Amino acid sequence: MALTILFGSFVLLLLIGTPIAFCLGIASFLTVAYLGIPPLIVFQQMNAGISVFALMAIPFFIYAGDLMVRGDIAARLVALAASLVGHFRGGLGQVNIAASTLFGGISGSAVADASAIGGLMIPQMRQRGYDVDYAVNITVTSSIIALMIPPSHNMIIYSISGGGQISIADLFTAGILPGFLLAMGLAAAAWYVANKRGYPITAFEGWGNIGRRALGAIPGIILIGIIFGGVRSGVFTATESSCIAIVYALLITLFVYKSMGWTDFVAATLGAVRTTAMVLLIIGAAAAFGWLLAYLRVPAQMIDFMQSMTDSPLVIFLLLNVLLLFLGTFMDMSPLIIITTPIFLPVVKAFGMDPVHFGVILVLNLGIGLCTPPVGAVLFVGCAVARIRVAEAIKTIWPFYFAAFVVLMLVTYVPAISLWLPSVFK
Amino acid sequence: MTAFTAWQVWGRFVVNDSPSWTEPASVLMMGWFILLGSAVGVREGYHLGFDILVVVLPETPRRVLVTISDIAVTGFGGAMAWYGYQLAAGTWNNVSPALKIPVGISYTPLIVGGVLIVLFSLERILRRLAGLPEPHLEADPADSVA
């Protein structure tokens, strides 16, 4: 009964348009009232959920990403990517993917990535004879790469949702190879579609140009180095390196590139404040929701249920992936990580999966969900930038979904793709 | 805005050295940020939600559903303020080890945030009843996060 109230009221509120954070909070409140537990537990857990030092890395990374979009760091990385892979078949499509891989390394946010690279690339591609839906498809799906390559605030959210015991440094490192694998998968899809539609090839720019562009992009590349190296070597915590990323991005955009005015700065700051409050309130409310799940022993029951169905980890992992993909079509990424981690992490652990490996799967899987309707922030941004309807973009996106799904399966069933790199760095 | 800059300075403090009070102090500030920001979010309607159904409905049922939702949010804000007060009062005598201040202080943002959420969602309801235009239902997607 308690579970019916918890999930029932949650879904009902969700459907009438209540913000997710309040759906979680109100559903928990009603359930607690039904159980006769003092309701203040909901607010204690909400408060505890947001009083985590490591959480501060999330707004910091978002802010840093935003600064880089508004400053010139992102554009220069795109220029570098263009000179590197522009001469392959499907030209600018490949550039788009390469740019996501490079820029995604510092933005850490798929939405920031989609708006930054979409804003730069989609008009360029349209101008040079590419179909707009193709440009949107690539921009949208390739921004999942940003989630995989460090830093990734979703990995931090996962680590915290998993009880804070999972190493953020390991998660960051584990995402790199799957991120590159995804880039290759999408590049293949882009090449396939480009061939089928007969898109043009641009000429090779020559090594001199590549060198010049690399020089211009050095500050951005250094930033990737600071964040990754700092966290990995243990000199900084994730929170500290995210803070350094902001200071660095500010200094570069203000004094080296001189590309950002006061208005941009204010806009970036306000944007970061809003996103922060929005995401972290969900994290807080989900902590109350998660507390109730633990109190009602949902994870334990889930494990029993799964074990009674099958004893094959392969089947369980497939089921979990399908379930997550399904949930991902309806809900956004961070709330889903926060809600599902306490339930699924014990399950996958019981079936012998490494928590770091599961983190990579979770982020990749829910990242795909960001690109699917009805709820897909990245898809919305991509379509908004290109000014086309979501239905138009979806009609031709299937080769890219397929590529992403194949990579997801590879990452799920070949743990070494995720776990090899962290083991090298240890 | 000013507070955000201050917050950053906190961050820089943490980077330079780690006296044991900076972490809990920044966490305390973050609590204020999130709850005040959330209350403003209610007013401006930028919270993440699932508004597909609500958007496709005709005007009248849509207004009814959204008003029910606003009433639920108002109730939750009220509960947040009331139980936030109880939590603060009940833990006021506990001393936080690093800051040497009452643990209860960490619950005060709940009270203020709760009261503001009540006020802002009532404002939304009243504006709708008065037939005034609504603050945009959805946030600018570029401002939302993945």
Next chain:
Amino acid sequence: QEVVLRSADTHPDGYPTVEAVKFMSDVLKKETDGRISIQVFDSHQLGEEKETIEQTKFGVIDLNRVNFAPMNGIVPATIVPCMPYIFTSKENMRSVMDGPIGEDILKAFEPAGYVGLAVYDSGARSFYNSKHPIKTLEDLKGLKFRVIQSDLFVDMVNALGANATPMAYGEVYSGLQTGLIDGAENNWPSYESSKHFEVAKYYSLDQHSQCPEVLMMSKVSWDKLSPEDQTAVRDAAKQSVTKMRELWDAQEEKSRKIVEAAGVEINEVDPAPFVKAMDPIYEKYADTPELKDLVKRIRDTQK
């Protein structure tokens, strides 16, 4: 009518404190013909210690197993058993906490909204490092030790002439490896399970802290029980202490064997000069007449 008491623990399933509370549940069930039992939520499922302590106060959960340290700001008397070098041995700690002093400390929980039921072992923490064995204060000079985020521990390590570096537990291994720190401090089972012995192979048994664990009940939940049931709960809790110590000693022994087999150099320490160096710490932390009296009573048991 059936009562299921919900109990929180931060340790994982199978840990001695978790098993002790489960054992207490079995005893209770037997004594009350199955009317009262305990459900243990291990591995901080219901939150961190600070949170579950509040939940216990408000009657959200019924029982809670926490360390004395997080109770320091709530029940001042709990500071004393956490003072450095307050106990001379494990046996000394156990007999003090079993006796009238332990009873008085548990009684001090009540005004804060808790009923102290039982005191469990948390083990004796000692220093380990990667440089050399510590036998005298001189050996500690200049060494960098990771400590938990606690002013008491920072002050203690600094007063001993070493440098305290507060750091998250998960970062200690690589910190030892890269030389960011020279050592850390913990009990036998943690020294072993964290694998820190692989990178810090000098373990010096100075036993500076034995800050024990407590099993406490919410005053709200306690008042709901009949006097007979209250007695049954108290008795079952007392019985669980014996069980806990049995399990703890076995665990310590097992860890010790593993560490010894790995070639760790272990040495005993004459604590007298270390205790002397703690005078300013006692001045600062045991600063009220009540606390000073408790310190004196514990010292009297050691004469």
